[in-house]
Amino acid sequence: MEMYRSHVMICRGTGCTSSNSEQIVKNFEELIKKHGLDNEVVVERTGCFGLCALGPIVIIYPEASFYSLVKPEDVEEIVNEHLIKGRVVKRLLYAETVENDTIKSIDEVDFYKKQVRVALRNCGVINPENIDEYIAFDGYKALEKVLTSMTPAEVIDTIKRSGLKGRGGGGFPTGTKWEFAAKSQADQKYVLCNADEGDPGAFMDRSVLEGDPHAVIEAMTIAAFAIGASQGYVYVRAEYPIAVKRLAIAISQAREYGLLGQNIMDTGFNFDLEIRLGAGAFVCGEETALIASIEGERGMPRPRPPFPAVKGLFGKPTLLNNVETYANITQIINNGAEWFASMGTEKSKGTKVFALGGKINNTGLVEIPMGTTMREVIFEIGGGIPNGKKYKAAQTGGPSGGCIPMEHIDVPIDYDNLIALGSMMGSGGLIVMDEDNCMVDIARFFLDFTVDESCGKCTPCREGTKRMLEILDRIVEGKGKDGDIERLESLANNIKNSALCGLGQTAPNPVLSTLKYFRDEYEAHINEKRCPAGVCQGLAKYTIIADKCKGCGICAKQCPVTAISGKAKTPYLIANDKCAKCGVCLEKCPFGAIIKA
Amino acid sequence: MKSLKELEEIRKKTLETINIRKDRTGTRVVVGMATCGIAAGARPVLMSIMDEVKKNNLADVVVAQTGCIGMCRFEPIVEVYKPGEEKVTYVKVTAAKALRIMNEHVMQGKVVDEYTIGAEEK
Numbered sequence: 001m002e003m004y005r006s007h008v009m010i011c012r013g014t015g016c017t018s019s020n021s022e023q024i025v026k027n028f029e030e031l032i033k034k035h036g037l038d039n040e041v042v043v044e045r046t047g048c049f050g051l052c053a054l055g056p057i058v059i060i061y062p063e064a065s066f067y068s069l070v071k072p073e074d075v076e077e078i079v080n081e082h083l084i085k086g087r088v089v090k091r092l093l094y095a096e097t098v099e100n101d102t103i104k105s106i107d108e109v110d111f112y113k114k115q116v117r118v119a120l121r122n123c124g125v126i127n128p129e130n131i132d133e134y135i136a137f138d139g140y141k142a143l144e145k146v147l148t149s150m151t152p153a154e155v156i157d158t159i160k161r162s163g164l165k166g167r168g169g170g171g172f173p174t175g176t177k178w179e180f181a182a183k184s185q186a187d188q189k190y191v192l193c194n195a196d197e198g199d200p201g202a203f204m205d206r207s208v209l210e211g212d213p214h215a216v217i218e219a220m221t222i223a224a225f226a227i228g229a230s231q232g233y234v235y236v237r238a239e240y241p242i243a244v245k246r247l248a249i250a251i252s253q254a255r256e257y258g259l260l261g262q263n264i265m266d267t268g269f270n271f272d273l274e275i276r277l278g279a280g281a282f283v284c285g286e287e288t289a290l291i292a293s294i295e296g297e298r299g300m301p302r303p304r305p306p307f308p309a310v311k312g313l314f315g316k317p318t319l320l321n322n323v324e325t326y327a328n329i330t331q332i333i334n335n336g337a338e339w340f341a342s343m344g345t346e347k348s349k350g351t352k353v354f355a356l357g358g359k360i361n362n363t364g365l366v367e368i369p370m371g372t373t374m375r376e377v378i379f380e381i382g383g384g385i386p387n388g389k390k391y392k393a394a395q396t397g398g399p400s401g402g403c404i405p406m407e408h409i410d411v412p413i414d415y416d417n418l419i420a421l422g423s424m425m426g427s428g429g430l431i432v433m434d435e436d437n438c439m440v441d442i443a444r445f446f447l448d449f450t451v452d453e454s455c456g457k458c459t460p461c462r463e464g465t466k467r468m469l470e471i472l473d474r475i476v477e478g479k480g481k482d483g484d485i486e487r488l489e490s491l492a493n494n495i496k497n498s499a500l501c502g503l504g505q506t507a508p509n510p511v512l513s514t515l516k517y518f519r520d521e522y523e524a525h526i527n528e529k530r531c532p533a534g535v536c537q538g539l540a541k542y543t544i545i546a547d548k549c550k551g552c553g554i555c556a557k558q559c560p561v562t563a564i565s566g567k568a569k570t571p572y573l574i575a576n577d578k579c580a581k582c583g584v585c586l587e588k589c590p591f592g593a594i595i596k597a
Numbered sequence: 598m599k600s601l602k603e604l605e606e607i608r609k610k611t612l613e614t615i616n617i618r619k620d621r622t623g624t625r626v627v628v629g630m631a632t633c634g635i636a637a638g639a640r641p642v643l644m645s646i647m648d649e650v651k652k653n654n655l656a657d658v659v660v661a662q663t664g665c666i667g668m669c670r671f672e673p674i675v676e677v678y679k680p681g682e683e684k685v686t687y688v689k690v691t692a693a694k695a696l697r698i699m700n701e702h703v704m705q706g707k708v709v710d711e712y713t714i715g716a717e718e719k
Binding site for chain 2: 002003004005006007009040061062063064084085086087125126132133135136137138139140141144148257258259263265266
């Protein structure tokens with residue numbers, strides 16, 4: 001690779017790509033060539049920088065200038081000013097990096113200052129389609145260390161001592177899982193990677209695969225050595241085309257370098273890796289369903305035991321970890337178990353990636369040490385709630401988790417604390433709700449998702465969640481009855497105790513946790529037929545203000561259920577028993593005379 | 598298949614070229630490249646500095662540009678920032694002078710006094 005004085009790093013993760021970063025790459029390449037800078041300046045396509053809300057993002061080194069919301073037409077100015085004359089284009093910099101007219105380095109910005117990037121260390125720093133760049137930042141060094149100087153037992157011991165727990169949701173100690181798989185005797189074992197990221201709002205696994213695919217490949221090879229496997233599969237959803245493409249490129253480059261395949265690093269160890277595409281069923285993130293899907297069966301869970309470590313893929317002992325879990329492995333091997341265990345809380349070690357979404361300024365990916373408080377994540381790193389609105393709650397763990405209300409916002413984030421609050425770590429989706437969100441509606445949204453994704457194998461999940469959804473539908477439509485809350489609670493507890501797999505067992509969580517913290521909102525819906533946040537259409541009441549109404553009759557003409565009547569030039573009236581609460585009248589009234597309450 | 602030695606070579610060679618993305622602790626050599634600097638011949642100076650970095654595999658040296666600092670009559674200007682040391686400003690630099698600055702100051706730590714702004718202003 002040539003030496004260049006400037007490196008232009010352009011995000012080609014899914015977020016920035018969908019806001020046209022490929023065109024930005026092309027413009028840079030063209031203009032750099034035109035000005036004869038192509039032997040001084042290099043343009044690289046990288047993975048996600050995390051600050052997706054401000055994409056497309058371009059970072060230029062060595063200054064580490066952080067350009068945000070770049071448009072293809074801005075490229076000319078950046079090339080002329082920054083690359084030719086060395087003058088940073090301040091107006092395009094991420095506003096947070098410019099303070100009192102001086103430019104701060106990105107590491108000092110609130111969004112990055114508190115982050116510790118272990119799993120995301122290479123995302124946005126390397127070109128993921130170039131194995132040499134991964135190797136440069138100590139890539140495949142951990143594999144070399146493992147294959148040339150460690151025994152499988154030593155590897156497992158290191159992972160155990162690090163305290164790493166599964167990052168996909170379950171939070172099971174990773175080293176113990178490896179030990180179980182290693183102890184099972186068989187002629188063939190498998191190592192799997194769960195990249196079937198299904199939580200609405202979570203996209204850290206996608207970002208790791210897009211930005212640093214070799215980290216997963218290297219870690220899976222290490223895991224294979226530790227448990228004695230020779231074949232691995234990455235199960236990734238087909239909805240992630242960029243991740244799939246980059247992973248495929250990375251696998252073929254690793255094979256070319258002899259880092260996958262026969263006799264790896266000339267040590268006699270064999271391991272190869274293949275990709276299996278999932279069709280996007282949420283339940284396939286459950287380990288036994290995922291295994292069934294790889295086998296070519298319908299993706300449905302089966303009872304455990306036997307656990308996959310004993311009887312997994314094709315009936316053989318199988319180790320399954322999530323993408324983010326694997327992304328930590330090489331760092332633990334390189335820096336030692338003690339280094340990893342020095343981060344985090346007593347029982348939850350290391351860092352966790354969260355995908356910030358919902359009502360938050362800095363939508364994106366952040367990686368924080370365990371034990372950071374929700375307040376720091378949302379108000380410092382995440383930049384708080386837009387438009388000066390008030391924080392109401394944050395949903396962690398997606399459709400399997402629960403919400404964290406204001407009174408618990410200072411709780412340090414770790415596995416046990418979140419469970420104690422009635423939520424869970426989950427895969428790390430974090431959806432922020434403000435005062436305009438109706439918590440009943442939120443619970444309904446997540447339950448609607450699980451009803452849709454229920455595989456139908458066991459009755460509690462198939463029928464139970466459906467009945468719960470019917471009750472919630474009724475409540476948000478203003479037809480809630482006395483006893484609905486109790487019915488929801490009893491159904492929820494029954495489903496939790498009797499469903500077959502994690503999907504069903506956790507499906508009632510959003511309802512239970514909103515009931516725990518926002519019971520008053522449920523009661524307002526049922527007893528007063530009122531939605532405090534003004535979200536639920538079915539509970540909305542439309543009224544015409546007589547003083548403002550000019551009697552034009554437009555509303556009556558637009559009303560699909562002829563609920564509005566009146567005489568021209570005199571105030572009109574809405575018949576509430578007929579009104580379908582569609583809101584068309586409010587939209588169409590030229591005088592703003594209709595209000596929703 | 599790559600041997601472990603070959604992998605280490607790839608690691609070292611690539612790191613030299615991409616280390617500027619992570620390491621912010623090494624020496625920074627900054628060339629004034631505004632209109633005044635370019636007109637006075639800053640580009641050949643920049644190229645000769647980059648050549649030296651390449652030739653000597655100076656992984657911890659970052660070459661950067663900057664705009665006009667208001668002393669156009671002294672252009673081309675080259676500034677050398679070494680960690681923990683005062684900034685040294687060289688003026689009226691040529692490609693040949695740049696070579697000496699790289700060899701003596703950047704690599705051996707000996708400031709080339711006669712090219713500095715202090716010497717010029719005497």
